Amino acid sequence: MAKIDLNCDLGESFGAYTMGMDERVIPLISSCNIACGYHASDPLVMRKTVAMAKEAGVGIGAHPGFPDLMGFGRRNMAVSPEEAAAYITYQLGALYAFAKSMHTKLQHVKPHGALYNMAGKDYKLALAIAKAVKDFDPSLILMGLSGSESVRAAEEIGIPVAREVFADRAYMPDGSLVPRSMEGAMIRDENEAIRRVIRMVKEHKVTAIDGTDIEIVPDSVCVHGDNEKALTFVTQIRSALEAEGIGIAPLSKIVAL
Amino acid sequence: MAKIDLNCDLGESFGAYTMGMDERVIPLISSCNIACGYHASDPLVMRKTVAMAKEAGVGIGAHPGFPDLMGFGRRNMAVSPEEAAAYITYQLGALYAFAKSMHTKLQHVKPHGALYNMAGKDYKLALAIAKAVKDFDPSLILMGLSGSESVRAAEEIGIPVAREVFADRAYMPDGSLVPRSMEGAMIRDENEAIRRVIRMVKEHKVTAIDGTDIEIVPDSVCVHGDNEKALTFVTQIRSALEAEGIGIAPLSKIVAL
């Protein structure tokens, strides 16, 4: 049976600040990316979120980001590969400790925000991150943008890798995302977005922005749980996938380990 | 053979800021407490310090503290036991990740600064910390002030515990430290300080501030490596201990595991 993972960022609250509707989205997804205290979250939030994910049977991922709480890790920072690697190790270990303390496991690592985007285009940075993951635990899955340098780096050093796709983004003929600044970057029709995902899963194909079909092999689709509209979309994509006979499963059931 | 551990705080540099003379003190000690990024240190410093400790064969301990970089974790903070426990788990995991990535192990956990002092007097806080350590790894040694609530909590929940003593501090008849605000709190004569440590190790006794002898069983002596005077003292205490036939060994060789 064709299968796909639905992943969502969780555990982004911080101290007195609440973000996201974690309780409502968690029954709808198969894997979650939990913030690790650098761009968002704190130890109490991490503990609570790991407990919630364990309870829901959702694959638990670390979501390490830049040390930029004020910018929510969304601003590019000119860190060296060594710095990025050390930040990954630190945050990965911190989340791991909550998982281990609750007798559960980490499934994957997905760099967050600007770090994800930068690593996707910078092989040296991607390699440093992939090595940091491998050095800590070579059985962890590294999630990266399909077609990105992150995926290439993970494959090269031989750790399991999950190729992430976006339902609402258009693709260039080379498989990279159309930059948000370009016309047509966003797929605004939700039904079309869902149809594109289904085709990716079933046919490993998507129509690029120039009209040509390109190959894409999706392991996970990124969804959001921070507003009502997003929750509705997750419900719809779930139903559509199930109606097509596509299974929704955590990465550990999809990616070759 | 009588044995004692000499422990020292290491890895307290942060970003562009250097603190301590880690390279010089590390050959003189048997265990180190490595800061974990809350009161001091950062991921690059943690990586470097773990590597240095592994190379030197020194027992590696996590030194988690309050999230108070500006105050170096030295100011009491009214955190709840739940908050303290989560801060311990977070920092412990972060340091663990560097150790695991370098194929080495953590030996112990020693709460830092104000957290250490508060836990020493507050059983609920001490218990929350001890449980956090046990939940993560019940074979880790928790280091606490000899005679403190931290030691009592660790014993009660059944994790290995190291009783720490101070060469330069006077003791109350009940085994607690004479508060710094009291006359006679500090042992300023270094030879006397060393003689007191030797007696603690050999006879399990120390003369309290009221002149009576009290029982004290030391597993580790706290030393410092942040200035020349401190380094000289460590060299002297080492020589004196060795001259008395007392072995200097990491906690893992001293504490019943």
Add this chain to the structure above:
Amino acid sequence: MAKIDLNCDLGESFGAYTMGMDERVIPLISSCNIACGYHASDPLVMRKTVAMAKEAGVGIGAHPGFPDLMGFGRRNMAVSPEEAAAYITYQLGALYAFAKSMHTKLQHVKPHGALYNMAGKDYKLALAIAKAVKDFDPSLILMGLSGSESVRAAEEIGIPVAREVFADRAYMPDGSLVPRSMEGAMIRDENEAIRRVIRMVKEHKVTAIDGTDIEIVPDSVCVHGDNEKALTFVTQIRSALEAEGIGIAPLSKIVAL
């Protein structure tokens, strides 16, 4: 005409995190306390909040707190009076800069959360804070809990002071707040809360928890704007005050400068 100020904490959002319903509460209040980046807020939020308060004609106050973003400044920290004073100066200046850049003025300073509570009971701390305010600008009003050490310190060094009262809190016979841990600490009946405020304003009296009447002279009532219930209460207290012929005015129209 009898007058009273209604003050509310504003500008507590931070980065990607939203807190409070500032736009909705601002038309209902006469003074606001704007967070200054230590326990909450960031420079963009400060700029926006000052602009909003200026536009609404609301008295602008600095709301400096402890450097504890993770705990929202609500946890006691054992800072020295010198540290507290420097934290006040720093945050006060930061907010002042936004006000000055927009051609408006600061009206008052209200320490936040745990710092407010600690200063209310610790004269040395209160004095250090009051001096920091005076050194920066002796015409700024310091807001403190009615009957507290903060008010005493401000009076002693001769800066304008605003005595804050709480509608929903019971008072001890000595004019201090009944601790939250005691039975009867909270006035849960909103109508009674409003009646008590009206009596404070008109008669300078409130019934203490032991049934005796005590004197209390209120300059400002603390209200909240972070949930629907709180907003409803502010609307109600406004109407009740106006119905009683009590004017609602910013501190600068109430406190002798």
Add this chain to the structure above:
Amino acid sequence: MAKIDLNCDLGESFGAYTMGMDERVIPLISSCNIACGYHASDPLVMRKTVAMAKEAGVGIGAHPGFPDLMGFGRRNMAVSPEEAAAYITYQLGALYAFAKSMHTKLQHVKPHGALYNMAGKDYKLALAIAKAVKDFDPSLILMGLSGSESVRAAEEIGIPVAREVFADRAYMPDGSLVPRSMEGAMIRDENEAIRRVIRMVKEHKVTAIDGTDIEIVPDSVCVHGDNEKALTFVTQIRSALEAEGIGIAPLSKIVAL
């Protein structure tokens, strides 16, 4: 008489961490740039440094940087012009408060590290910063790299501007600095470095890396005080300037206000 300012970064210590030899360099310089708590420093350090600069009669400048303590503000961050402007206002106000509280004044603003470098090349960013300075106080001098976008932006909006030069850096024919990655970027011979500065001051000329003479009008030379070698160099350049009859004076005596 020809005059030049010697400026140095001061007040970069943080909490328990000491950086720089402020006491020793301060008698040798005429202006200082004081860190404002984002990339370095804290309120106690700011207070102490402002007091020291006032006592020494040195021109006091704010040295606002990126919110990146871990990276000491040296890493480029993709902040928006609005964010940069707000960060400048915040830090400028914070330092101003210490100066005002001690009855002294701010003379100038010099963005720090990566923010300085980025603004030097990005006119939009430079303009946002210059406007933030002007909005707060149009009499403050903005210090920028000679020939940079920062200088251009300050001139365009009509605030006083100080053109900074570097003794130890080579220049491109267009007046920009030779990138550090290029051969010949650094002037390693200290005597040559000093001769170049003297020629800049006296003749408004320097030999660019291609051997041609270019015009450069220096208002201030950047010096360092964080190691013995740097201190020796400041002493030497002072003597050489004085021997040439060049006055050393704070920016406020040099720049047209």
